[in-house]
Amino acid sequence: MRDVVIVGCGIVGAAAAYELSKYKLSVTVLEKENDVAAGATKANSAIIHAGYDPQAGSLMAKLNVRGAELAKELCKNLDIPHNQCGAMVLAFSPKEKVVLEELLQNGNTNGVPELKILSKEQCLELEPNLNLNVFAALHIPTTMIVSPWEYALALTETAVRNGVKLELECEVTAIDKIDGGYRIHTTQGEICTRYILNAAGLAADTVHNLAAEKAFEITPDRGEYYLLDKSEGMRVGHVVFQCPNEHGKGVLIAPTVHGNLIVGPSNGRTPSIDDVSTTTQGLTYVMETARKAVPTIDFRANIRNFAGNRAKTGCNDFIIGQAHGADRFINLAGIQSPGLSAAPAIAEMAAELLENSGLVLHRKTCFHNERKVVRLHKLTPDEKAKLVKSDPAYGRIICRCEVVSEGEIRDALNSPIPPRSVDAAKRRCGAGMGRCQGGFCSPLVLEMLAKHYNCGPTEIPQDGAGTYILTSETKIGGAV
Numbered sequence: 001m002r003d004v005v006i007v008g009c010g011i012v013g014a015a016a017a018y019e020l021s022k023y024k025l026s027v028t029v030l031e032k033e034n035d036v037a038a039g040a041t042k043a044n045s046a047i048i049h050a051g052y053d054p055q056a057g058s059l060m061a062k063l064n065v066r067g068a069e070l071a072k073e074l075c076k077n078l079d080i081p082h083n084q085c086g087a088m089v090l091a092f093s094p095k096e097k098v099v100l101e102e103l104l105q106n107g108n109t110n111g112v113p114e115l116k117i118l119s120k121e122q123c124l125e126l127e128p129n130l131n132l133n134v135f136a137a138l139h140i141p142t143t144m145i146v147s148p149w150e151y152a153l154a155l156t157e158t159a160v161r162n163g164v165k166l167e168l169e170c171e172v173t174a175i176d177k178i179d180g181g182y183r184i185h186t187t188q189g190e191i192c193t194r195y196i197l198n199a200a201g202l203a204a205d206t207v208h209n210l211a212a213e214k215a216f217e218i219t220p221d222r223g224e225y226y227l228l229d230k231s232e233g234m235r236v237g238h239v240v241f242q243c244p245n246e247h248g249k250g251v252l253i254a255p256t257v258h259g260n261l262i263v264g265p266s267n268g269r270t271p272s273i274d275d276v277s278t279t280t281q282g283l284t285y286v287m288e289t290a291r292k293a294v295p296t297i298d299f300r301a302n303i304r305n306f307a308g309n310r311a312k313t314g315c316n317d318f319i320i321g322q323a324h325g326a327d328r329f330i331n332l333a334g335i336q337s338p339g340l341s342a343a344p345a346i347a348e349m350a351a352e353l354l355e356n357s358g359l360v361l362h363r364k365t366c367f368h369n370e371r372k373v374v375r376l377h378k379l380t381p382d383e384k385a386k387l388v389k390s391d392p393a394y395g396r397i398i399c400r401c402e403v404v405s406e407g408e409i410r411d412a413l414n415s416p417i418p419p420r421s422v423d424a425a426k427r428r429c430g431a432g433m434g435r436c437q438g439g440f441c442s443p444l445v446l447e448m449l450a451k452h453y454n455c456g457p458t459e460i461p462q463d464g465a466g467t468y469i470l471t472s473e474t475k476i477g478g479a480v
């Protein structure tokens, strides 16, 4: 019998695993996909919001501000790409400036530091590419950008290093109440546990309903994006928002930690939680709205479109707490934006809830809280030369666009959570993230994965289970 099973390994499950790995507990994370961060956590705006906009007094506000504070330390300790570039919310009229003043007041109540209203001149000084009609802006210097999937990966890897078990491709299909806990049925067998944390993202309602009476429903709401080439990466230096609307923070323009420009998201119901297709309508809306803030964005430099689904519940707050009628089953549900920012604080709250419902938390005397990743493109020429001399694999470049070496992909394959797909290698090392989107390096990455797993190239997927790139090993001329 495990002490705690966490269902789902997005940023919330990852943060909970990390938090619980500080204690003398047996913890298992069950994730239905073949990698961590496969849901909303890999397809969002990648912003650690400071916490100026969630309604003062809400759980969201409290956990956002605390989570953003914790994120700074985590990013430093666990070598997670991040940048505190700050944000601006633009107003284009005196009426919109009133909204900024309300946001300022709300942010001050939430305890967000250094908020300030900027004049038109100050806005243009900070961001010369803004629309000249800008009237004022709220400046939020503590906003950060981050690599969201690497954030989840770093937390999970650290949890695994500290004794947590991670089961990938392990979907929870049924839950039975047993003496002192639960028996969980999965696609890989059964597992018994004293406590369950439900961090299943868009499927948190389905997982809840396996153990308790229906209490909430998640409706997926799609957000679509453009990811522009690095040639557009300097178009803005801050995360640039416009005044929020009934759909939330609206369309933003932001640099990414990888040097690109991200523009989005759209909003609108999507037919299923797994439908992350993009639409002409959604992308046109994003383009037209973004141009109001920064008219010169060159959308011809687009290298990828993608979409992520928000876990909307109709309640404007997170749903965190013990499920009614299911002792020791704790929901971390309805985690829509700012869930990425709030995750470490949600995890702290989860530990508190577990303790309040009887789980004894004893700190481990030895907790490994560091992580270091070699990133060739970040090194100086001297550092590169030294590294390549000591290990020539770092000198063999696999991805030319992002300058990723064989050594870095090999390191990922030897890490606590090795990539099982070409895209999983991309999320770890950046190979395939650049202008050609893997056109050159994908076959080489695929070959490395096949060699590592001692299987044929046809068995390596592009991303999720079944997304095979090669379907047959037939050679030209017909011989196999």
Ligand SMILES: Cc1cc2nc3c(=O)[nH]c(=O)nc-3n(C[C@H](O)[C@H](O)[C@H](O)COP(=O)(O)OP(=O)(O)OC[C@H]3O[C@@H](n4cnc5c(N)ncnc54)[C@H](O)[C@@H]3O)c2cc1C
Pocket (backbone or CB within 6 Å): 007, 008, 009, 010, 011, 012, 013, 030, 031, 032, 033, 036, 037, 038, 039, 040, 041, 042, 043, 044, 045, 046, 047, 048, 049, 170, 171, 172, 173, 199, 200, 201, 202, 203, 204, 207, 222, 223, 224, 265, 308, 309, 310, 311, 335, 336, 337, 338, 339, 340, 341, 342
């Ligand atoms: C368009 C968009 C933009 C956003 N922008 C931001 C932002 O800039 N900043 C911010 O703070 N937040 C942002 N968010 C919100 C943030 O992305 C989410 O709050 C966060 O990623 C939710 O994490 P999660 O772990 O709850 O869910 P997920 O990341 O979806 O993870 C849930 C996991 O559970 C797994 N799972 C589901 N069912 C089962 C099962 N039966 N058995 C086992 N595993 C299961 C799934 O495979 C998945 O991996 C945005 C969200 C969207 C959609």
